[in-house]
Amino acid sequence: MADKIKPRTLKGFRDYPPVTMIPREWIIETARRVYRSYGFCPMDTPSLEHLEILLGKGSDETDKQLYRFEDHGGRPVGLRFDLTVPLARFVAQHIQELGTPFKRYQIANVWRGENTQRGRYREFMQCDFDTIGTMSLTADIEMILVINDLLSALNVGEFTIHVNHRGILNGLLEKLELADKANRVLRSLDKLAKIKEEGVRKELAGAVGATDSQADQLLALTSLAGSNEEMLAEAEKLTTGSEIGEQGVAQLREALAAVSAALPGEAQGRIQFAPSICRGLDYYTGIVLETTLDELPGIGSVASGGRYDNLTDLYTKQQLPGVGASLGLDRLLAALEELGRLEQVQTTAQVFLPFFEAQRRDDYLKLATSLRKAGIGVEFFPEAKKLGKQLQYANRRGFRIALVIGGSEFDNRECQVKNLATGDSKTVAYADDATDLIAEIRSILASSD
Amino acid sequence: MADKIKPRTLKGFRDYPPVTMIPREWIIETARRVYRSYGFCPMDTPSLEHLEILLGKGSDETDKQLYRFEDHGGRPVGLRFDLTVPLARFVAQHIQELGTPFKRYQIANVWRGENTQRGRYREFMQCDFDTIGTMSLTADIEMILVINDLLSALNVGEFTIHVNHRGILNGLLEKLELADKANRVLRSLDKLAKIKEEGVRKELAGAVGATDSQADQLLALTSLAGSNEEMLAEAEKLTTGSEIGEQGVAQLREALAAVSAALPGEAQGRIQFAPSICRGLDYYTGIVLETTLDELPGIGSVASGGRYDNLTDLYTKQQLPGVGASLGLDRLLAALEELGRLEQVQTTAQVFLPFFEAQRRDDYLKLATSLRKAGIGVEFFPEAKKLGKQLQYANRRGFRIALVIGGSEFDNRECQVKNLATGDSKTVAYADDATDLIAEIRSILASSD
Numbered sequence: 001m002a003d004k005i006k007p008r009t010l011k012g013f014r015d016y017p018p019v020t021m022i023p024r025e026w027i028i029e030t031a032r033r034v035y036r037s038y039g040f041c042p043m044d045t046p047s048l049e050h051l052e053i054l055l056g057k058g059s060d061e062t063d064k065q066l067y068r069f070e071d072h073g074g075r076p077v078g079l080r081f082d083l084t085v086p087l088a089r090f091v092a093q094h095i096q097e098l099g100t101p102f103k104r105y106q107i108a109n110v111w112r113g114e115n116t117q118r119g120r121y122r123e124f125m126q127c128d129f130d131t132i133g134t135m136s137l138t139a140d141i142e143m144i145l146v147i148n149d150l151l152s153a154l155n156v157g158e159f160t161i162h163v164n165h166r167g168i169l170n171g172l173l174e175k176l177e178l179a180d181k182a183n184r185v186l187r188s189l190d191k192l193a194k195i196k197e198e199g200v201r202k203e204l205a206g207a208v209g210a211t212d213s214q215a216d217q218l219l220a221l222t223s224l225a226g227s228n229e230e231m232l233a234e235a236e237k238l239t240t241g242s243e244i245g246e247q248g249v250a251q252l253r254e255a256l257a258a259v260s261a262a263l264p265g266e267a268q269g270r271i272q273f274a275p276s277i278c279r280g281l282d283y284y285t286g287i288v289l290e291t292t293l294d295e296l297p298g299i300g301s302v303a304s305g306g307r308y309d310n311l312t313d314l315y316t317k318q319q320l321p322g323v324g325a326s327l328g329l330d331r332l333l334a335a336l337e338e339l340g341r342l343e344q345v346q347t348t349a350q351v352f353l354p355f356f357e358a359q360r361r362d363d364y365l366k367l368a369t370s371l372r373k374a375g376i377g378v379e380f381f382p383e384a385k386k387l388g389k390q391l392q393y394a395n396r397r398g399f400r401i402a403l404v405i406g407g408s409e410f411d412n413r414e415c416q417v418k419n420l421a422t423g424d425s426k427t428v429a430y431a432d433d434a435t436d437l438i439a440e441i442r443s444i445l446a447s448s449d
Numbered sequence: 450m451a452d453k454i455k456p457r458t459l460k461g462f463r464d465y466p467p468v469t470m471i472p473r474e475w476i477i478e479t480a481r482r483v484y485r486s487y488g489f490c491p492m493d494t495p496s497l498e499h500l501e502i503l504l505g506k507g508s509d510e511t512d513k514q515l516y517r518f519e520d521h522g523g524r525p526v527g528l529r530f531d532l533t534v535p536l537a538r539f540v541a542q543h544i545q546e547l548g549t550p551f552k553r554y555q556i557a558n559v560w561r562g563e564n565t566q567r568g569r570y571r572e573f574m575q576c577d578f579d580t581i582g583t584m585s586l587t588a589d590i591e592m593i594l595v596i597n598d599l600l601s602a603l604n605v606g607e608f609t610i611h612v613n614h615r616g617i618l619n620g621l622l623e624k625l626e627l628a629d630k631a632n633r634v635l636r637s638l639d640k641l642a643k644i645k646e647e648g649v650r651k652e653l654a655g656a657v658g659a660t661d662s663q664a665d666q667l668l669a670l671t672s673l674a675g676s677n678e679e680m681l682a683e684a685e686k687l688t689t690g691s692e693i694g695e696q697g698v699a700q701l702r703e704a705l706a707a708v709s710a711a712l713p714g715e716a717q718g719r720i721q722f723a724p725s726i727c728r729g730l731d732y733y734t735g736i737v738l739e740t741t742l743d744e745l746p747g748i749g750s751v752a753s754g755g756r757y758d759n760l761t762d763l764y765t766k767q768q769l770p771g772v773g774a775s776l777g778l779d780r781l782l783a784a785l786e787e788l789g790r791l792e793q794v795q796t797t798a799q800v801f802l803p804f805f806e807a808q809r810r811d812d813y814l815k816l817a818t819s820l821r822k823a824g825i826g827v828e829f830f831p832e833a834k835k836l837g838k839q840l841q842y843a844n845r846r847g848f849r850i851a852l853v854i855g856g857s858e859f860d861n862r863e864c865q866v867k868n869l870a871t872g873d874s875k876t877v878a879y880a881d882d883a884t885d886l887i888a889e890i891r892s893i894l895a896s897s898d
Contacts, residue, residue, distance in 0.1 A: 005501055007541040007764040010526060013497060015539055017547065018490035025481075025491050032474075036797035037821045039828025041467035042474050046572055047496070047558065048462060048516075052454055067497075069518030072562035077459060090464055092456040098466065099845070101831055109496060113521035123495055136831040138810060145814070149821070261811035262818045315456040348485035361587060362710035365594070369711045372486045372598070379488025382550055382585040396548070 012114070012122035023342050024125075024333060027154065028107055031127045031327055034150045035105040038142060040129045043104045045086040047111075051076035057085045057314070065112040079111040083128045083326075084311075091132055092315035100133025100320075121330070130324025132311060137251055139323045140287045140307055141258045147291055147303045147325060148259075148267060154332065155341050156302075158294040162274035165252040165287050166306070168235050169278065171245015172221055175238075176214045184208050186278050189222050197223070222276040228256055231273045248286075255287060285309040289325065293335055302332045345398040349377030350445055352399035352420075354391065357407045358384035364405070367415075370434040376441055378403075395420060401444055403437075419444050461563070461571035472791050473574075473782060476603065477556055480576045480776055483599045484554040487591060489578045492553045494535040496560075500525035506534045506763070514561040528560040532577045532775075533760075540581055541764035549582025549769075570779070579773025581760060586700055588772045589736045589756055590707045596740055596752045596774060597708075597716060603781065604790050605751075607743040611723035614701040614736050615755070617684050618727065620694015621670055624687075625663045633657050635727050638671050646672070671725040677705055680722045697735075704736060734758040738774065742784055751781045794847040798826030799894055801848035801869075803840065806856045807833035813854070816864075819883040825890055827852075844869060850893055852886075868893050 009015055016024060032042075051068055058081060067079040080086050083106050091102065107127045114120045129146060131139040144161060151159045169186070173179045188203040195203070197219055204210040204218065221238050224231040232253050239245025252273065259267050279288040286307030293302060305325020312320045336342045353368055355361070361384075368378040379399070381390050387404070394402050404416040404425075414429045417440050430437040458464055465473060481491075500517055507530060516528040529535050532555050540551065556576045563569045578595060580588040593610060600608045618635070622628045637652040644652070646668055653659040653667065670687050673680040681702050688694025701722065708716050728737040735756030742751060754774020761769045785791045802817055804810065810833075817827040828848070830839050836853070843851050853865040853874075863878045866889050879886040 004765060005763055007502070007538045007761075008499065009495055009542075010497055010499055010520065010524065011522060013495035015495070015543065016491075016493040017543060018492055018553065021491040021493055037826040039796060039798040039801075039826065041795065041797050042465075042470040043467055044465040044470055046458055046462035046464070047560075048459055048572065050457065050459055053456070065521075067518075067520070069516075071459065071516070072514075073460060075459065089456045093458075094464065094466060099842070103828070104467065111496075123497065131831065134831045138804070138814075138829065138831040141814065142829070142831070145818070258811050258814055262814035264815070312456075314454055316453060346490065347488060348490050349488040352488075355587070362707050365587075365590065365707055365711035366713070369594070377486040377488065379552070380587065380591070382580065382583045382587040382591070393548070 010122075012116040012120075014121060018346050019344065020333075022345055022348065023336065024329070027327075027329055027332060028125075028127065030153050031107065031150060031329075032105070034146060034153060035129045037149070038103070038146055040103045040105040040131075040146075043090070043106055044108060045080070045083075045090050045106070047079055047109065048077045049080055049086060049089065051078045053089050054078040054080065054085060057088075058082065062112065065114055067111050067113060081112050082110050083108060083126045087128070087130065087132075088311045088313075089315060091320060092312040092318075095133070095312075095318070095320065101139070102132040103130070104132070105129040125329045127327040127329050128324060129326075130322050132322040132324075133320055135321050137255060137258075140251075141255050141262070143287075143305060143323055143325055144255065144259050144271060144289065145262060147289070147305075148263065148270070150327060151291060151303065154336075156293050156332070156336065157339065157341070159270065159291055159302075160294060161271045161289055161291050161303075162277055162301075163252065163256065163271060163287060163289045164274050164277040165248035166278070166284055167244040167248025167286065168239060168252070168275060169221065171239040171242035171248055172217060174244065175242045176210075176217060178208065178210065178214060181208050185210070185218065189218065189276060190278060192222060192276055224273075224275050228271075228273045231275065232256075235273075235275060252287065279304060279306050283308055286323070293339075295339055296335050299331055299335050299338075302328045302335065304328070343398075347379065347397040347399050349379045350400045351376055351378045351441060352390075352394040352397075352402045353378050353380045354387055354394070354402060354404060355381040355384045356387055356390075356405060357410070360405075360407060360410055363410050367403075367405070367430075367434065370432075371438065371441070374434070374438045376438065376445075401441055417441065417444070459571075461565040461569075463570060467795050468793065469782075471794055471797065472785065473778070476776075476778055476781060477574075477576065479602050480556065480599060480778075481554070483595060483602060484578045486598070487552070487595055489552045489554040489580075489595075492539070492555055493557060494529070494532075494539050494555070496528055496558065497526045498529055498535060498538065500527045502538050503527045503529065503534060506537075507531065511561065514563055516560050516562060530561050531559050532557060532575045536577070536579065537760045537762075538764060540769060541761040541767075544582070544761075544767070544769065550588070551581040552579070553581070554578040574778045576776040576778050577773060578775075579771050581771040581773075582769055584770050586704060586707075589700075590704050590711070592736075592754060592772055592774050593704065593708050593720060593738065594711060596738070596754075597712065597719070599776060600740060600752065603785075605742050605781070605785065606788065606790070608719065608740055608751075609743060610720045610738055610740050610752075611726055611750075612701065612705065612720060612736060612738045613723050613726040614697035615727070615733050616693040616697025616735065617688055617701070617724060618670065620688040620691035620697055621666060623693065624691045625659075625666060627657065627659065627663060630657050634659070634667065638667065638725060639727060641671060641725055673722075673724050677720075677722045680724065681705075684722075684724060701736065728753060728755050732757055735772070742788075744788055745784050748780060748784050748787075751777045751784065753777070792847070796828065796846040796848050798828045799849045800825055800827045800890060801839075801843040801846075801851045802827050802829045803836055803843070803851060803853060804830040804833045805836055805839075805854060806859065809854075809856060809859055812859050816852075816854070816879075816883065819881075820887065820890070823883070823887045825887065825894075850890055866890065866893070 062081045071077045204215045236249045284306040288306030290301035291303040307323040310319050311322050368380050371378045402418040418425045428440045511530050520526045653664045685698045733755040737755030739750035740752040756772040760771050817829050820827045851867040867874045877889045
């Protein structure tokens with residue numbers, strides 16, 4: 001026999017066994033359900049694209065991290081590093097058939113040859129949703145509502161959606177006649193949490209050449225505190241005279257009011273004006289947002305996005321604005337794990353059916369079929385081993401119920417229903433259609449939900 | 450401005466717009482639901498593997514079709530060409546933690562640099578399920594039940610599951626003292642449909658050197674017709690004296706009886722003994738199956754699989770048998786399209802809410818939120834355009850219901866519920882919780898299901 005090959009995954013990649021994949025699928029399913037409830041439709045694009053589609057679209061870093069090679073036809077190709085560049089290519093190519101507004105979600109893997117020392121993986125999943133082809137603020141408002149619904153459904157505890165409008169900072173920069181130095185200013189302000197006000201002041205004075213008064217006003221904006229209304233009033237004062245600044249404040253105020261109206265009581269305090277959030281330098285043009293978990297703010301944003309003026313700039317003359325966000329699936333999963341909010345379930349069916357009486361296999365199969373037809377998932381153990389061993393397996397896997405049936409039970413048409421959480425057992429009679437048994441199982445499942 | 454880049458997909462790859470992706474997601478969801486109802490658990494592996502894991506595992510053809518390159522660390526890597534090789538690597542690596550039986554499903558993309566002239570794509574999705582670590586025939590029986598449930602749920606019309614046991618052909622070959630020429634014999638028999646009995650006889654006489662009597666018996670087996678019981682009785686006669694042949698007949702008989710018992714009435718005629726099916730030469734060792742659609746047999750098998758003795762041979766000394774099958778997602782989708790069984794739906798929410806009264810945006814948002822909380826998907830149009838245009842959009846997309854509300858309706862707390870399939874309209878009053886409106890919507894959705 002040939003030498004064995006050592007079974008191993010590539011550096012930076014990982015396997016997802018059921019214990020990791022079950023909660024992962026649950027998050028993906030929840031995202032799908034919420035996106036769909038707003039009319040977002042699924043779409044997908046190939047993992048591989050012509051290299052020219054991918055190069056130079058992100059940053060120098062994404063170019064360097066790109067998985068690139070030649071395909072069988074000698075074409076330079078690359079694995080997508082995000083879902084936004086393929087979306088832009090897709091929309092430029094198909095917008096005529098699609099029509100607008102085009103509301104899409106895409107849940108798919110992307111690849112980046114990143115430094116793995118930071119606990120990052122080189123293959124990870126993105127869960128994006130976007131509304132393309134409308135300037136209407138309604139789409140921006142909806143983005144906030146989607147994220148609120150999604151995080152509310154995900155058992156993450158309290159969370160905060162931090163919202164800003166790029167027009168506000170840009171308006172102040174315009175007023176201060178620093179618009180041409182926007183990138184450098186934003187890069188400094190972005191470090192506020194890290195290098196504090198003093199550090200930012202130094203950078204603004206040095207690299208940007210800002211005066212003390214300019215720095216004062218920039219820091220006054222980004223350090224605002226108080227209620228949303230108070231902060232908006234201050235931001236309005238700081239940007240008065242700049243059209244884009246005033247419009248930014250007005251749109252943000254309108255969006256926050258609409259979200260409050262749509263979610264009476266619920267959203268108060270959860271959605272906050274955060275004047276220091278930029279979300280990168282060039283791409284976004286209107287409302288931008290990030291989302292943090294109140295119990296774990298340190299892990300960073302778990303859902304981020306914003307409005308952009310022109311998605312398809314590189315591919316077509318037609319200007320297509322859009323607004324959208326992305327759920328950070330892996331970060332969220334890590335957070336739920338850290339918070340102890342993930343159940344350690346390793347089964348997908350609720351009911352376990354031990355194979356107890358070797359001669360009765362076909363009767364077990366028939367019973368399992370009846371239950372499945374009623375929508376109850378049943379795992380039937382494939383081997384007639386000792387009952388104790390089978391129940392050990394059931395407990396390890398995390399089933400909710402075991403149905404214990406031996407030869408005499410089959411003869412008497414009855415079944416022992418064992419609640420594996422409480423240890424309680426109950427004998428239930430069942431006819432051919434198993435109606436009573438189904439009712440008993442449903443009642444246990446409902447009570448322990 | 451720089452030159453535009455032509456937006457295009459790579460040869461052999463394709464985009465999935467919503468009209469294609471919605472039914473695709475529906476099939477994937479159905480497969481997940483059915484797999485889960487038997488206790489199969491999701492798992493996943495990386496798209497990229499060490500090249501040595503992938504090379505030489507399929508055929509010369511899969512080696513040639515492999516997408517291979519060097520990663521950023523100079524490691525030779527490849528994109529997986531199926532889900533079975535990664536499963537074998539995964540199981541060899543993790544079986545100690547996983548325990549047996551390990552029941553898994555994996556729904557994921559694979560890549561092959563195939564010739565695209567045959568309408569094949571170079572990236573496609575596989576939907577596999579397997580039970581690893583048990584020799585019990587129960588797992589084989591369950592495989593047949595899973596495929597029966599899955600195809601029954603998929604609106605494909607009548608279908609036939611063709612079942613064979615590799616032991617039967619191997620037993621006959623053993624009896625005929627042709628076991629050492631098995632591969633060449635099977636390759637000839639595989640062409641029966643194409644080159645007919647006469648052609649097969651020629652090949653058997655020529656390449657294999659089989660006598661007329663040997664050819665007679667081989668063709669007698671593969672050409673069997675009649676009821677399952679009649680064919681099994683004939684197969685039994687032909688293989689009498691060969692242990693593996695007799696065991697093959699006995700196991701297949703037992704499996705078919707168990708499936709009939711589990712599915713009283715339903716499975717008769719649908720599950721057929723097909724003595725000519727081999728499913729490749731080396732890998733499978735026990736029961737094998739293929740599934741065809743009765744209305745479109747020509748497209749080939751839409752769900753195939755079987756039992757194998759040793760999944761992890763290449764990676765570990767531990768012998769791990771298994772049984773499993775794969776749903777041919779893209780082939781099935783093409784078939785449903787050809788049969789006209791796919792609805793042309795381009796929406797994921799059932800209810801469309803036109804933006805009719807520009808001043809009332811927040812009221813619309815609040816109503817939409819109430820409906821979503823009741824589990825009803827609502828798409829709110831983002832712009833206050835003319836109602837006619839918005840309803841055109843709704844019809845094109847395939848919504849079931851439109852809720853028409855203007856200023857006076859908001860004032861009177863009423864709403865026009867429009868059934869877009871029938872054109873009927875009804876005015877419904879609603880209070881803050883929208884109870885009556887929700888009931889009316891549910892009744893329309895239920896009636897048109």
